[in-house]
Amino acid sequence: MPATKMKSILVIHGPNLNRLGRREPEIYGRHTLADIDAELVQAGNALGVDVQTFQSNHEGELVDRIQQAAEEVDGLIINPAAYTHTSVALRDALLMLDIPVIEVHLSNIYRREAFRHHSMTAPAATGQIAGLGKNGYLLALEALVRMATDAP
Ligand code: DQA
Secondary structure: OOOEOOOEEEEEEOOOHHHOOOOOHHHHOOOOHHHHHHHHHHHHHHHOOEEEEEEOOOHHHHHHHHHHHHHHOOEEEEEOHHHHHOOHHHHHHHHOOOOOEEEEEOOOHHHOOHHHOOOOOHHHOOEEEEOOOOHHHHHHHHHHHHHOEOOO
8 A cells, every 4th residue: 555644643532442242242343442443553553553552441531632632643533432522522532633533333323213313523533434343443544544555
């Protein structure tokens, strides 16, 4: 692939995603967050991109990390988890960013309960991937790199 301007990507995971593997595995899969993060770092290495990961159960900490990302990284992947459906604060933090943002959900939020159908944060994102399990994160990573790569 030709040179990419995407040098570093941050992956943010919201509340309860630290329990992946044990949390409703029939919905979220059996992979732990550590498994997913390790796979993302490895995929980043293969694409020549530095991948950092961050998880918090606290809305304010997620806002702080998004604000920090503005100075530090070239792209953001975020699964805001339950805050997807409620958080004006996360939406506003994402709106301040000048970098591409991909919102990822492990499950297909549109075929679940009605309250999950609405995302407060998606209008602040470049795009969204939902329902593809952990592959959604890997595809988001690849998309960010492709979006920042000069066509041959
Ligand atoms: C989720 C979907 C949300 O509705 C839920 O609250 C989560 C995980 C997903 O990845 O499918 O915690 O973001």
